[in-house]
Amino acid sequence: MxxxxxxxxxxxxxxxxxxxxxxxxxxxxxxxxxxxxxxxxxxxxxxxxxxxxxxxxxxxxxxxxxxxxxxxxxxxxxxxxxxxxxxxxxxxxxxxxxxxxxxxxxxxxxxxxxxxxxxxxxxxxxxxxxxxxxxxxxxxxxxxxxxxxxxxxxxxxxxxxxxxxxxxxxxxxxxxxxxxxxxxxxxxxxxxxxxxxxxxxxxxxxxxxxxxxxxxxxxxxxxxxxxxxxxxxxxxxxxxxxxxxxxxxxxxxxxRDRMAAAGLDEVVATVDEPIERTEATVFRGESRIGNFVADAYRWVADADVGLQNSGGIREGEPLDGDVTVADLMSVVPFEEDVIVGELTGRELLTLLRQSSGAVVSFGQADWWHGHVSGIELVWDHATDELVEARVGGDPVDLDATYTVATTDYLFHSEQEFPLLDDEHRGERFYTQYDVLVDYAREVGIDAEIEGRIVRRSVESA
CATH class of the missing domain: 3.60.21.10 (Metallo-dependent phosphatases)
Incomplete structure (x- = not known):
């Protein structure tokens, strides 16, 4: 040698x-x-x-x-x-x-x-x-x-x-x-x-x-x-x-020349308090960026629940000040449509359990893989148990049917939220980043931490 x-x-x-x-x-x-x-x-x-x-x-x-x-x-x-x-x-x-x-x-x-x-x-x-x-x-x-x-x-x-x-x-x-x-x-x-x-x-x-x-x-x-x-x-x-x-x-x-030629610099909203999108932010439970994305999905579909997988939110500079089309495209930069699935209450609880890093085949055991809108849940990280879940303020009814708006990717992948499959795939809307742009234009970007996801043993440690 x-x-x-x-x-x-x-x-x-x-x-x-x-x-x-x-x-x-x-x-x-x-x-x-x-x-x-x-x-x-x-x-x-x-x-x-x-x-x-x-x-x-x-x-x-x-x-x-x-x-x-x-x-x-x-x-x-x-x-x-x-x-x-x-x-x-x-x-x-x-x-x-x-x-x-x-x-x-x-x-x-x-x-x-x-x-x-x-x-x-x-x-x-x-x-x-x-x-x-x-x-x-x-x-x-x-x-x-x-x-x-x-x-x-x-x-x-x-x-x-x-x-x-x-x-x-x-x-x-x-x-x-x-x-x-x-x-x-x-x-x-x-x-x-x-x-x-x-x-x-x-x-x-x-x-x-x-x-x-x-x-x-x-x-x-x-x-x-x-x-x-x-x-x-x-x-x-x-x-x-x-x-x-x-x-x-x-x-x-x-x-820079490529970006200018693409016309991606239109300002669609303004953010006063920077919204972080780091790995530590998106994989540790509720976050402002996760709430914003899940809210936009639920809004466009008028669904009961919005869901965004943590890994689909890309790391980058915080959303701050004037927010452009390019900024929002960079949050979820994939050619994936928003899809609505219909789940029973029992299935919805299973879906929420599949947010835990303890049951996902990649990443760290203490990661949290789901951001939600329309839901408040309590997860015991020590026992890996879903303690409580509410939709619209009411306990999940096991026999009721709930609509869930999320990205088409999750109906394809078996790596995350494997409950979602072709049998659950329902109405199709349009590309997820375009949904963010429309939501920002019409509603704004003012997501806050609201207690949607409480991970008891993590947050009390």
């Missing part, structure tokens, strides 16, 4: 950062400042979408960034299919990097986007050092993203194992997995003979060693670049905060 140094400049889950041209400018500037002949720029998924600009360009705004940093290798995240497989293929065909995916397949059984250049593994050489890359994507992507249902994702460990073995036979100096799996990265580290897992999908920053393999994830919205160095010994990692980095004006200006 060569003892010459080789550095990886790793980004992932850029997502809503495209709606902040200065952030992308500094992300680009940071990578450029670290780049050199011994460096490989690598991405690990969700780098085209979601966001406002992605909705307008179908993810092609990412090309400005890819070209700006000279990305060498990339793998797919679940959001890279937000506009369907054909749009993904178009981005692959026009981007400078090699896209690497060992477990993504077309419906006919062929490798996804092979004609556009996607490969299951690749080798990059820098300063005489050869590093092999394998890419894998979460197998539940088709369930997480309705637009990805025409792409199949096989077992990532088995798929990666085959490609890693081939790279070792080729005599590469190092093997790196580009992963958009989240916590299953640990299984990759245990099961495979690899030096580093550059990960994504999970939005928490990660720097850890498992079974002698370094696993890193930079978090979400382009805030961090990881510099991972391989020099024949134990891999090392250095964290670089993007907001402290230099600005790449050319890339920032390109994104």
């Amino acid at each position: 060569s003892d010459s140094p080789l550095r990886h400049l790793h980004y992932s889950d850029v997502e809503n950062a495209y709606d902040r041209p200065d952030r992308i400018g500094r992300l680009t500037g940071t990578i450029r400042s670290l780049d050199g002949p011994d460096a490989v720029v690598a991405g690990t998924g969700d780098t085209t979408s979601p966001g406002v600009l992605p909705l307008v360009t179908e993810g092609r705004q990412a090309l400005d960034f890819y070209e700006g940093v000279g990305t060498a290798v990339e793998t797919f995240g679940n959001h890279d299919f937000d506009f369907g497989p054909d749009a993904t293929r178009d981005v692959v065909a026009d981007s400078p990097q090699t896209w690497v995916s060992a477990n993504a397949w077309d419906a006919d059984g062929g490798r996804f986007a092979a004609d556009e250049g996607v490969v299951p593994r690749t080798v990059v050489e820098r300063e005489g050092v050869r590093v092999g890359f394998v890419g894998v994507t979460a197998p539940e992507t088709g369930d997480l993203n309705p637009m990805a249902t025409d792409v199949d994702f096989s077992d990532p460990v088995a798929a990666a194992r085959e490609q890693v073995a081939a790279l070792r036979e080729e005599g590469v100096d190092y093997v790196v997995v580009l992963s958009h799996l989240g916590t299953p990265d640990e299984e990759l580290a245990v099961e495979l003979d690899v030096d580093v897992v550059l990960g994504g999908h999970l939005h928490a920053e990660t720097r850890e060693r498992v079974a002698g393999t370094l696993i890193v994830r930079p978090g979400v919205n382009g805030g961090i670049v990881h510099e991972v160095t391989l020099d024949g010994g134990e891999p090392t990692v250095e964290r670089h905060a993007v907001d402290e980095g230099p600005m790449a004006d050319d890339v920032a200006d390109a994104l």
